[in-house]
């Protein structure tokens with residue numbers, strides 16, 4: 001028996017589920033139950049599908065903590081209409097209550113985002129929580145400074161948007177950048193991982209829905225992200241570890257906005273083959 005899996009042979013029914021779900025085809029079920037292939041330890045991506053698919057908990061993965069392998073409720077999919085409403089009812093929020101969110105609630109949102117998919121299950125997503133509202137403001141100022149420098153040179157934001165209305169709004173006392181959000185969540189990942197960007201976007205999207213389910217409002221902070229890419233000063237203000245790259249950010253807080261309808265969207269664009 002390779003050391004990757006430990007099997008309670010008195011329970012295992014040789015149902016083959018562990019082998020069938022392994023994305024790397026590292027498990028084979030023979031007469032004596034599941035066994036891993038010789039190089040399984042090097043190739044296993046630690047996705048945990050094998051132990052999650054075992055219907056009778058006969059299997060442990062020696063590199064995955066048993067106590068974190070939680071039971072899944074029978075009705076885990078929830079009510080389809082409720083899920084649809086959450087997806088369709090989530091809005092980008094641009095006015096926030098002047099009230100902080102408990103760190104435990106933000107942590108709960110980020111904890112749910114840990115379950116977003118990532119290429120080869122690398123789980124490269126790391127977060128910077130800009131919790132202090134004064135620090136959020138400093139970031140917004142860094143972005144506005146960058147926008148002013150673009151305006152002076154007659155350049156557009158991302159080659160597309162006129163910075164003037166954003167600057168004019170800011171100068172008139174409206175936070176056009178981070179929308180007065182009390183907190184900002186910045187998703188980043190190791191520069192060396194080419195799939196970190198997609199993983200961060202998946203985590204950000206998961207965090208948005210998780211936040212909505214917890215009664216919080218969010219909005220992607222696109223100008224902050226662009227500034228982090230284009231302005232050394234803004235990048236310095238965000239100050240991530242040298243080996244990491246920012247892949248997106250979310251404003252987050254209690255919403256001052258309430259919506260009563262689902263706005264229309266473009267029709268589905270799809271080709272079938």
Ligand SMILES: Cc1cc2nc3c(=O)[nH]c(=O)nc-3n(C[C@H](O)[C@H](O)[C@H](O)COP(=O)(O)O)c2cc1C
Nearest residue numbers: 090091092093094176177179219220221222223224
């Ligand atoms: C990558 C990305 C960046 C965004 N950046 C901003 C931003 O900087 N400021 C803002 O107010 N909204 C931003 N948004 C929100 C979009 O404007 C919003 O998703 C869109 O208008 C649809 O509205 P909804 O999210 O309520 O469905 C961003 C959205 C995405 C996906």
